[in-house]
């Protein structure tokens with residue numbers, strides 16, 4: 001590789017790469033789209049994304065395998081979720097096949113920036129779909145931009161998984177049941193900044209959100225989904241609610257737990273007062289991968305799961321299987337990994 005990057009010391013920071021993909025929607029149609037070397041988007045000051053938050057995004061990664069190939073993990077799921085987010089905010093969806101093609105083009109054009117196998121680092125991809133153009137009233141935009149940019153990022157945990165402590169931020173809601181909680185949109189993140197600040201200031205990894213109706217059931221762990229594993233390791237549960245973002249990592253873990261480890265899996269309400277049913281718990285997402293939850297603090301009580309410092313065996317097993325598939329060391333279920341040709 002010819003680029004000069006310290007692959008072993010990457011964090012999660014913006015880095016300007018040579019190429020990104022940009023397409024424009026106007027007069028009822030997407031243009032042909034193309035790779036661009038300009039990292040700046042130009043838009044009118046009246047753009048609805050700037051005032052009214054009409055925009056959605058995705059987060060996904062490209063992985064370098066042992067043999068030097070590059071692969072994506074379930075990009076069809078990201079394409080589909082962005083379509084759903086677009087529908088929710090009355091934006092024209094970017095065609096799902098073109099989404100996957102655009103992501104492949106960005107990875108291939110920047111292939112020297114896909115970190116080497118064995119570093120745990122990956123190429124993080126950020127597709128965005130935003131409403132632009134001259135507007136002032138609250139209404140859907142008349143023009144849109146779809147952009148996919150990328151940057152190498154380090155592993156979430158440098159020296160292997162580390163259990164993390166979380167706190168229930170009961171005084172904040174992230175999203176409403178019939179609002180935008182299930183859509184990957186910026187407004188949910190703007191609404192999460194105070195809770196995140198509260199958690200960090202008190203020494204926790206992030207905030208846990210409870211359901212917005214009763215403040216009783218677990219919704220999300222920061223910007224990741226929650227899962228809990230029964231003490232006998234036979235059952236894996238994740239919360240069910242209309243305001244949870246449907247994590248692709250979560251659905252992958254549910255599938256692996258069931259299909260490969262013979263576990264019973266269930267999406268169900270999980271009361272914050274019923275954590276004793278679990279021997280292990282974790283947070284999952286593209287960025288967090290699988291983060292073991294050391295403990296959850298709620299109303300001045302700290303509930304410790306497996307251990308404050310050690311990773312539980314079932315969590316470890318799921319992590320090894322998931323990351324093994326992502327990096328190409330473990331055979332993937334049909335259609336889960338997609339090769340990115342480059343030269």
Ligand SMILES: *Cc1c(COP(=O)(O)O)cnc(C)c1O
Nearest residue numbers: 223224225245247248249285286
């Ligand atoms: C993106 C996201 C997740 C994780 O989803 P993945 O598809 O697994 O990356 C979880 N919660 C929220 C709020 C998110 O925005």
